[in-house]
Amino acid sequence: xxxxxLKDLEKKAKEIRIKxxxxxxxxxxxxxxxxxxxxxxxxxLYYSKMHIxxxxxxxxxxxxxxxxxxxxxPALYSTLAQKGFFPVEWLxxxxxxxxxxPSHCDMNMTPGIDMTTGSLGQGLSSAIGLALAxxxxxxxxxxxxxxxxxxxxxxxxxxxxxxAPQFKLNKLIAFTDYNKMQIDGYTCDIMPIDDLVExxxxxxxxxxxxxxxxxxxxxxxxxxxxKSKDKPSMIIMDTIKGKGCSFAEGQLTNHNMVFxxxxxxEAIAALG
Amino acid sequence: xxxxxxxEVYTDTLIExxxxxxxxxxxxxxxxxxxxxxxxKEKFPERTFNVGVAEANMVGVASGLSAGGKIPFAATFGCFxxxxxxxxxxxxxxxxxxxxxxxxxxxxxxxxxxxxTHMPFEDIGLxxxxxxxxxxxxxxxxxxxxxxxxxxxxxxxxxxxxxxKGKNTxxxxxxxxxxxxxNVLKEGSDVTIIATGYVMVPEAIAxxxxxxxxxxxxxxxxxxxxxxxxxxxxxxxxxxxxxxxxCENHQKSCGLFAAVSELLAEERPTPVQxxxxxxxxxxxxxxxxxxxxxxxxxxxxxxxxxxxxERKNG
Ligand SMILES: Cc1ncc(C[n+]2csc(CCOP(=O)(O)OP(=O)(O)O)c2C)c(N)n1
Numbered sequence: 001x002x003x004x005x006l007k008d009l010e011k012k013a014k015e016i017r018i019k020x021x022x023x024x025x026x027x028x029x030x031x032x033x034x035x036x037x038x039x040x041x042x043x044x045l046y047y048s049k050m051h052i053x054x055x056x057x058x059x060x061x062x063x064x065x066x067x068x069x070x071x072x073x074p075a076l077y078s079t080l081a082q083k084g085f086f087p088v089e090w091l092x093x094x095x096x097x098x099x100x101x102p103s104h105c106d107m108n109m110t111p112g113i114d115m116t117t118g119s120l121g122q123g124l125s126s127a128i129g130l131a132l133a134x135x136x137x138x139x140x141x142x143x144x145x146x147x148x149x150x151x152x153x154x155x156x157x158x159x160x161x162x163x164a165p166q167f168k169l170n171k172l173i174a175f176t177d178y179n180k181m182q183i184d185g186y187t188c189d190i191m192p193i194d195d196l197v198e199x200x201x202x203x204x205x206x207x208x209x210x211x212x213x214x215x216x217x218x219x220x221x222x223x224x225x226x227k228s229k230d231k232p233s234m235i236i237m238d239t240i241k242g243k244g245c246s247f248a249e250g251q252l253t254n255h256n257m258v259f260x261x262x263x264x265x266e267a268i269a270a271l272g
Numbered sequence: 273x274x275x276x277x278x279x280e281v282y283t284d285t286l287i288e289x290x291x292x293x294x295x296x297x298x299x300x301x302x303x304x305x306x307x308x309x310x311x312x313k314e315k316f317p318e319r320t321f322n323v324g325v326a327e328a329n330m331v332g333v334a335s336g337l338s339a340g341g342k343i344p345f346a347a348t349f350g351c352f353x354x355x356x357x358x359x360x361x362x363x364x365x366x367x368x369x370x371x372x373x374x375x376x377x378x379x380x381x382x383x384x385x386x387x388x389t390h391m392p393f394e395d396i397g398l399x400x401x402x403x404x405x406x407x408x409x410x411x412x413x414x415x416x417x418x419x420x421x422x423x424x425x426x427x428x429x430x431x432x433x434x435x436x437k438g439k440n441t442x443x444x445x446x447x448x449x450x451x452x453x454x455n456v457l458k459e460g461s462d463v464t465i466i467a468t469g470y471v472m473v474p475e476a477i478a479x480x481x482x483x484x485x486x487x488x489x490x491x492x493x494x495x496x497x498x499x500x501x502x503x504x505x506x507x508x509x510x511x512x513x514x515x516x517x518x519c520e521n522h523q524k525s526c527g528l529f530a531a532v533s534e535l536l537a538e539e540r541p542t543p544v545q546x547x548x549x550x551x552x553x554x555x556x557x558x559x560x561x562x563x564x565x566x567x568x569x570x571x572x573x574x575x576x577x578x579x580x581x582e583r584k585n586g
Contacts (some may be wrong), residue, residue, distance in 0.1 A: 029385065096557065103386055104386075116389070117389075118386075121325070150302055151325055153302070153324035183302045183303060183304075183306065185324055190324050191326070192300075
């Protein structure tokens with residue numbers, strides 16, 4: 001990856017972070033932790049990897065994303081707004097009655113959202129369905145899916161884990177946001193999910209492990225995954241919950257946090 | 273107003289129960305922070321099990337705990353308690369005649385900012401289809417404290433809807449509140465307003481006040497237990513007032529209104545109107561916005577009361 005590209009992605013990621021902190025802060029409460037940990041991933045997908053057109057959100061020949069950990073919606077909304085899928089002003093309507101930006105992703109409300117999520121554990125199966133439909137329609141694109149580490153405790157993920165290799169879904173590229181935390185504490189204390197690389201490999205996936213805040217590593221893993229001939233790919237991202245939001249980063253209480261707009265502004269200022 | 277939130281009452285009452293009954297266990301599925309049951313875990317770590325984000329497993333494990341002689345209270349958001357674990361609860365807990373106390377938090381509009389995916393308007397409906405299951409929702413802190421021990425005592429599974437936040441208190445400590453029996457909160461001869469749950473009972477009380485200013489005297493009943501339904505009480509007031517309004521923070525097609533209508537249709541046809549969700553999915557917003565959006569308000573109760581009175585007199 002070229003240095004200039006890298007710098008550009010970093011700039012874009014910062015802008016997405018700022019928008020996300022601002023949107024949640026404006027409302028005063030929200031899922032800041034799990035939103036912050038996927039900002040680099042969303043940035044590289046929407047700015048460098050995905051074939052999309054913000055003017056034609058439903059363009060048939062597009063790459064698709066299922067944000068299975070749907071509570072991180074605000075990070076995706078900031079990304080989509082920044083890409084021009086809808087006006088940036090919408091971000092201040094987050095969760096207000098009548099909004100097009102509900103806390104959890106809704107494909108029938110928000111331009112650019114490809115699948116409705118929020119009930120954890122369902123998204124990977126939906127992504128399999130989307131990839132199968134593309135194959136039937138001879139659309140040679142990727143389906144991306146993002147699941148949480150806490151979410152990985154839902155049994156349905158492991159039913160999907162069996163199905164995708166069986167269906168030889170090489171176009172399916174999934175990510176685990178391994179930020180080591182869930183609501184009630186550290187994932188390793190609540191219900192350990194290790195070893196993720198061994199688990200997904202054993203189920204028949206091409207498996208990668210990267211620093212989820214490092215663009216060069218993400219870039220390489222995604223490009224390698226795209227070359228897969230017959231297997232689905234799982235990219236396990238080591239991330240930090242709350243990354244880049246000063247008062248939230250790494251805090252066990254950052255899942256669904258109450259904070260003031262003032263705090264949001266301070267956190268944004270701290271980003272430099 | 274109580275000095276405690278509903279969820280604190282839930283936790284404290286379970287701790288009290290567990291102190292005298294070593295069979296009581298607690299289960300969570302990564303929502304302990306939301307349910308607020310950490311104090312129980314601190315007191316009884318060996319009887320507390322957090323399965324992570326795995327509700328179906330939670331109910332399966334709870335069923336096994338029951339088969340092993342324990343009395344597990346297992347909680348998650350109502351949407352997941354009812355929908356995600358339905359088959360496990362149906363088969364392993366109920367069909368197997370086990371003793372699982374399932375708790376669905378954030379009923380209906382109280383899911384608020386969590387939005388449509390998290391807003392159970394159908395949990396009572398699903399649960400009503402399970403033979404012999406006891407279903408209830410306390411409308412305030414006092415009734416919650418009084419109903420929980422009865423649920424623990426009951427031999428068989430129960431489903432409790434639990435509003436987590438809020439300190440509403442309209443009962444006094446000396447009031448008798450019995451699982452399976454409705455409570456008449458106010459007597460009136462013109463119409464009977466039957467309400468269930470934390471959101472709708474206060475709306476019903478407020479609506480009755482508005483109506484009385486207009487010269488309409490309403491009976492108000494808190495029907496905390498939806499199943500088994502207090503048939504005698506409903507029939508008595510159907511006869512006495514000749515008109516009913518049923519209010520619930522739930523889908524109209526399958527909750528308390530449906531249960532009351534089924535009873536009236538067979539036993540004593542009487543005009544009845546619903547204040548309930550009219551075949552709609554949940555959505556995001558503040559609980560107050562949502563109450564307005566779905567008509568779960570005292571104003572709508574007043575309006576429906578007038579309609580039912582026209583039918584009664586017309
Ligand atoms: C089926 C289901 N159960 C419970 C929840 C409530 N919930 C929302 S987020 C969450 C924790 C998820 O942890 P993780 O996947 O690690 O997300 P992250 O830490 O990345 O935010 C839970 C339990 C839900 N949305 N869906």
